Amino acid sequence: MTTTTTAIRKNRKQFSIAKLLLEGRAFLALVLIIVVFSLLSPNYLTWGNLLIMTSHVAIYALLGLGMLLVILNGGIDLSVGSTLAISAVFAGFMLRGVPLDLFGVTIYPSVPVTVLIACGIGALAGLLNGILVAKFKIAPFVATLGTLYAVRGFALLMTGGLTINNLSGREELGNTGFEWIGFNRIFGIPIGVLVMIVVALVLGLVLGRSK
Incomplete structure (x- = not known):
């Protein structure tokens, strides 16, 4: 009984993570873009550049x-x-x-x-x-x-x-x-x-x- 309950909870947790990744894919892609460009250019993740992009x-x-x-x-x-x-x-x-x-x-x-x-x-x-x-x-x-x-x-x-x-x-x-x-x-x-x-x-x- 305990094993079954643990398995159900584990499946629910995995499903929730998968659902979160699916629904937040656009945000995750944005984070990935920020990380990549920050590594490519030291001027990317600066306050001035962020303000320009935001405007x-x-x-x-x-x-x-x-x-x-x-x-x-x-x-x-x-x-x-x-x-x-x-x-x-x-x-x-x-x-x-x-x-x-x-x-x-x-x-x-x-x-x-x-x-x-x-x-x-x-x-x-x-x-x-x-x-x-x-x-x-x-x-x-x-x-x-x-x-x-x-x-x-x-x-x-x-x-x-x-x-x-x-x-x-x-x-x-x-x-x-x-x-x-x-x-x-x-x-x-x-x-x-x-x-x-x-x-x-x-x-x-x-x-x-x-x-």
Whole structure:
């Protein structure tokens, strides 16, 4: 009886370890990559390099946090990259000036207004996906694939396939500060990383404290 119980516990333990390795394979792969590159270069595992890599990853991490909610509910969204692009394109166009030919003036929105409008554009794309999936019962894969091409096409049409440059703004126009969001640091940590951390903490509280 004791031998049988010990064998069952041993099998359960082995199964748990195997399950842990299977579920954590992405994290283990990340650890392996860090170890290998740390051995290859003495500059890899340094504070400055970690901050640079984290600032580059922050944008995709924010997209991943939003995608987490979608996947937890059994859905998928293929249009997040294109939605990011169209939001950025709108932000760039607004910072460079919105011409109102009817009145003969050009409006230069401030950076907070530009950020809010750009986020609103992304929210509208998400709302469109939600309507297609929830109201019209279109499969999320198909709906978001269509949104991906539509949104990406619109972004390319607005820019002509070119990059929008010169977003530093001018003080007399009141549209400066956009570069501060992307390149400045608080306590030595990039702004994007701080935004990512705040969003991750809020999302963790929402998932852990609510249904």
